Amino acid sequence: RNSTNAFYYGVLPENFTWGASTAAYQIEGAWNEDGKSENIWDRFCHEGGHIVMNLTGDVTCDSYHKWRDDITTMNEIGLKHYRFSLSWSRIVPDPTTGVVNEAGVNFYLNFITAVKQAGIEPMVTLFHWDLPQILEDNGSWGNETIIKQYQHYADVAFSRFGHLVKYWLTFNEPWVTTWMGYGTGQYAPGTKQPATLPYLYAHTIIKCHATAWRLYDTTYRARFNGMVSITLNTNFYAPKNSSKPEDVEAAERAAQFMVGWFAHPIYVDGDYSQVMKDYVRRNTNSTDGSSRLPTFTDTDKLFIKGTFDYFGLNHYTTSLCEPSDAAHQASVPKGYLGDMEVKLTVDPTWPKSPSGSYIVPWGMRGILNFIRTHYNNTPVIVTENGLSDPNGTLNDQFRIQYLRSYIDELIKAVLIDKCNVIGYTVWTLMDNFEWTSAITKKMGLYYVDFDDPQRRRVAKQSAMWYKRVIADRGFPDPVLIG
Numbered sequence: 001r002n003s004t005n006a007f008y009y010g011v012l013p014e015n016f017t018w019g020a021s022t023a024a025y026q027i028e029g030a031w032n033e034d035g036k037s038e039n040i041w042d043r044f045c046h047e048g049g050h051i052v053m054n055l056t057g058d059v060t061c062d063s064y065h066k067w068r069d070d071i072t073t074m075n076e077i078g079l080k081h082y083r084f085s086l087s088w089s090r091i092v093p094d095p096t097t098g099v100v101n102e103a104g105v106n107f108y109l110n111f112i113t114a115v116k117q118a119g120i121e122p123m124v125t126l127f128h129w130d131l132p133q134i135l136e137d138n139g140s141w142g143n144e145t146i147i148k149q150y151q152h153y154a155d156v157a158f159s160r161f162g163h164l165v166k167y168w169l170t171f172n173e174p175w176v177t178t179w180m181g182y183g184t185g186q187y188a189p190g191t192k193q194p195a196t197l198p199y200l201y202a203h204t205i206i207k208c209h210a211t212a213w214r215l216y217d218t219t220y221r222a223r224f225n226g227m228v229s230i231t232l233n234t235n236f237y238a239p240k241n242s243s244k245p246e247d248v249e250a251a252e253r254a255a256q257f258m259v260g261w262f263a264h265p266i267y268v269d270g271d272y273s274q275v276m277k278d279y280v281r282r283n284t285n286s287t288d289g290s291s292r293l294p295t296f297t298d299t300d301k302l303f304i305k306g307t308f309d310y311f312g313l314n315h316y317t318t319s320l321c322e323p324s325d326a327a328h329q330a331s332v333p334k335g336y337l338g339d340m341e342v343k344l345t346v347d348p349t350w351p352k353s354p355s356g357s358y359i360v361p362w363g364m365r366g367i368l369n370f371i372r373t374h375y376n377n378t379p380v381i382v383t384e385n386g387l388s389d390p391n392g393t394l395n396d397q398f399r400i401q402y403l404r405s406y407i408d409e410l411i412k413a414v415l416i417d418k419c420n421v422i423g424y425t426v427w428t429l430m431d432n433f434e435w436t437s438a439i440t441k442k443m444g445l446y447y448v449d450f451d452d453p454q455r456r457r458v459a460k461q462s463a464m465w466y467k468r469v470i471a472d473r474g475f476p477d478p479v480l481i482g
């Protein structure tokens with residue numbers, strides 16, 4: 001019953017929250033309606049050359065107009081919470097002036113009120129990658145004026161929606177924003193500076209996060225009593241050979257470079273981990289001993305440390321780790337990936353999804369235990385987990401198998417390992433604009449036909465399967481149910 005791979009029957013507590021997630025750019029469409037300004041994903045898609053078939057999120061699921069249909073699907077499944085993001089450029093189209101767009105505020109006010117009326121808790125992400133273009137043009141996250149601009153945006157969101165919202169997230173996956181947006185350049189705005197910008201921009205984002213958390217804490221908590229966190233994405237990093245101490249060390253180092261980059265300052269001591277500081281400095285290899293990793297002042301550290309009420313985790317897959325060698329170092333661009341000096345691989349025998357991702361259910365249990373041991377068993381909400389399929393097939397047994405096995409490992413982490421997990425969220429409620437893969441990766445509990453002007457949402461088998469899991473609070477023991 002305790003073994004790693006056997007299916008474990010177990011039920012989670014009544015107050016465990018089950019949900020599904022989306023993000024503004026991926027579902028809303030209406031990219032230039034009602035006063036919304038251009039953001040970096042609008043620009044990136046319109047520019048051409050970055051996205052499969054040069055598709056855009058101009059319309060996508062059209063949730064800006066069809067949000068009532070979204071709530072219908074949430075009700076059908078019996079979701080306890082719904083995670084979605086606000087579009088900054090809809091609410092404050094020009095953050096350099098700070099003028100609030102009332103049409104944007106009203107859109108979200110109507111939507112959040114209706115979600116709440118359906119008995120579903122809204123879980124609101126302030127920033128899911130869609131930076132207003134004007135801020136990108138003003139120096140992006142390298143211009144520290146953005147801290148005040150982000151604070152103002154957060155203030156508008158907290159003051160207008162705070163009475164309706166219990167769960168807040170300041171940023172979705174700053175690792176993706178900084179590394180894929182400014183390191184590899186695969187995501188908007190497509191900048192390729194892998195040695196410097198990810199570190200500089202992450203530094204500012206961590207300050208923005210802390211600023212928003214402190215604003216909520218001092219100004220809104222007493223009135224609204226919500227919970228504010230950040231969502232970090234991370235693979236589980238396992239040693240390639242667990243009997244080799246250097247592989248165990250490499251796995252720890254990889255984790256400190258990915259989830260620890262943000263989590264160590266926020267959840268531990270206000271600063272980057274020692275191993276990250278050491279490895280970036282040594283790979284900067286400067287004559288004066290300086291590092292490409294910026295430093296926090298003592299004031300910064302005090303300001304950043306402890307700025308959380310829970311831990312938002314996005315988890316999809318696992319990597320195997322061993323120390324890097326010369327050939328591997330030569331194969332990666334100088335910068336973040338080389339700095340960690342880890343060679344990441346997979347086990348080729350792991351099952352692979354039709355879209356090419358490796359399915360490693362025990363990694364869910366592994367990463368939850370990593371958070372338990374490294375971050376003081378802070379309450380965790382899994383804010384994303386899911387699997388894509390290229391066709392959006394309605395009989396999506398393959399996706400059900402993925403969700404079932406990952407949720408089961410989460411149940412083991414809670415019931416056997418005593419990990420403090422308080423919620424789980426499927427990515428995603430409905431097929432949507434999967435960034436550079438556009439509509440060629442479909443991860444929804446609901447199918448959306450993008451050729452249908454009505455964009456009807458159709459339940460997949462996984463939606464009805466998930467409904468049952470929520471009602472059962474997991475997987476009831478077959479012995480108990482006879």
Ligand code: PNW
Nearest residue numbers: 023026172173176233314384427434435
């Ligand atoms: C997440 N990686 O993105 C995002 O939060 C979602 O918006 C997205 O649709 C979902 O996962 C599915 O892809 C990620 O390279 C993108 O490790 C890339 C990575 C991780 C998460």
